[in-house]
Amino acid sequence: MDSLWLVLLPLALGLFVGAVVVVLVHVAAERGSEAARLAGNVLPPGVAQVLEALASAAVVIDPSNTVRKASPAALSMGLVRNDALVHAQLRDLVDGVRGSGEPVTTDLDLARGPFGDTQLHLRVTVSRVGRRDILLVAEDHTESHRLEEVRRDFLANVSHELKTPISAIGLLAEALESASDEPEQVRRFAEQLTAESERLSRITRDIIELSRLQATGSVTTARLVGVRDVVAAAVERNQVLADANRIEIVARGGKKAFVYGDERLLVAAVDNLVSNAVRYSPGGSQVGIGVRRVEGVVEITVTDQGEGIPAADLDRVFERFFRVDDARSRSTGGTGLGLSIVKHAVQNHGGDVRAWSSPGHGSTFTIRLPEAEPATAGSDA
Template identity: 35%
Template structure:
């Protein structure tokens, strides 16, 4: 797609901007450093010059201040500082050690002579015997002023402070000079910037012209036109790139012819294929994927093309392309998710030229999810049934052999052995009946006979039977209690009464089996706006978290030894789940280890009002 590039997005613009930015950065660094150093140098020179003038004045004032005739000091000082002048000097004052002003060069301030000075810098200079400097802004003129207070030290060996000289100068001229230099530097920078833009534009054109030609040529190649050739402008990197593009054009043309021939052959193979088909190049990168394969693998054609076939099939971590080429065996690929099982069987074959050169791989995918599921269920069923039947049969065989060996003659042992044999027989009969019931449900032959049922009374009836059972001799040493927590509103549900009683019996039997002596079984009945929910909670050991998702699986037992000793078949909860699902409801369990388990049953219902019965 030959999309027009805006100027500010072009390489020319970027090159010019790079040059300008580099120039600005360089000028900023050089200029800031130059101006800063210049300012320091000019200010320093100004202050040194004023300091030398004050030093000369101090040397002249020293013998005057040491003279014994004090009456002539003020006149001598006045005559001396009147003649004192210098660049920017505003005023010169001389103050004695007692803070009295001996003289000033400002004619407008002669009235201050003989008065005490209140200037804090003067006081500081006299107290410390050292120079004091300060800079401030004149509030009237807004000019910068620099003040120097320098002590006059006696040169007679006593180092007494004879007074101080206060010099006040206008330093604004120095800063004006610096500003003029800044303006000159700014003008020079603007001229340099303009020249840089012109130079950068010339350089960018020399670079972008060959690039533009390369772009046009690559667009032609992308459109299938391989006839054009780039003009090589030089032997630099751009020239080498131009030669590389010319060579690429020739090779792409050859490759395109080969690819089209291969594609036509593969398309003819895929025309009547109903299974998933993937084809790769010699590097194992997918070049063809039909719609069935996209549907099976859950991937679009755009995402699959160019990807490694091993990566798409999820085998890139445990297998290499070389191993795939060498084995060419059928493999199973499991793409199952939590909600959707999916197992694919892939068959591989090589695409070879007459010379034997391998130019690609073809993979044909078959959906074998149902076959694998049936095979797993068959193996699991045979294993579970064999295991469940072997245990009672082995037990019966042992007891029957004992009876055959003469135990039938013992009046005490024989009845007990026969009783155990009868119990094991009954257990096998129950398991066979449960298996037949599940088989009928799986085949859809177990038809429900729903009728409008008062679920409150049905649940009460089942609990009443268990209350009577807990009072029988079999539980005389146990102290179980059943607690009821029902809604006061009567709830009517379309349900098969016998099947629902079978479900409640299964759950309550389990609750009693696994409840500790003295435990309480809590049964609740509640309603929502469109569901009735029954729950049965025990105070047993609970179900481990890892086992909770499997409690409704066929033949699954959390505590296999205990469940088998209590006569369980491992099918009760599986049957209960099938019954509830046939009613359009749900059954699930929640458990905390060490605290107990709660089974929930929810059934859909439509609330009935009294007017509905009329």
């Protein structure tokens, strides 16, 4: 019995020591893993996967303000560069939350990247994550902010544009009352009153049309439309004014040109271009309308022989209420919305509109639309 005990005792001690060593190694490994995570080598479980899946910009920052992980959106917005936050405003927010421990949400306007001119409007939330890290999440509200600015500008412009004819109508109504015993004055004031009311009606109609076009991103009830029919309808609408000003409208091409879309909107777009060409052309001149098919695209070109548009204004002619010659535009009845309507109507059909001009030699506007039957398209219409 004693001899058996002498044999088993060293074996038992060996097993015990081995078990203790295994436990110590496991504890050391666990502590080492925790220390490594706290030192910044490993993110808390699941954080990296969440950041990769986020559509918003998200960044995890360690105690030395080094970016440990950034979502794809944060990188594409230019918020992170060389493992650091680019913008001082973001770094200040992170430092503040690290000091107070309280989460913060605020709106910031930041440049896109270190050298970008484009402004981002962000809703930024900063809070602690884990024991030592800071999580920064930025939601991009740039587009909604831009649309809100556009809405405010549009309302301001509308108020300004409506104010003039409304005031004029009020003054003319008072003048009519005071000149009731003078037939010639009454006739003159009545003519002016009619002109101002027609102008007010045009502005209101164009505002409604433009608002409707901007509210719908695309044409929902498209059908096959013959471009020659569109051009013919636009010419008919402007023929009386053209004849009164001794302006010849010449239309060519379009016999085999078809597009998918809303015929009424397309007629309105071409009508606006033809109307502008007629109103700004000198008497005795010609307005040309050409249609051709080129590599699956239908081009509708309207050319006049007017005064042309200065190069500095050419990029702005499609802006709402922009007028190259404000006084002349008002005298010819322009609302400043016609080219904006053209732009949005064409864009809603998946096309674009381009302008070319040579001061003193006239202007050319070209609508480009996807052809309905590209297999039959050729270089000539």
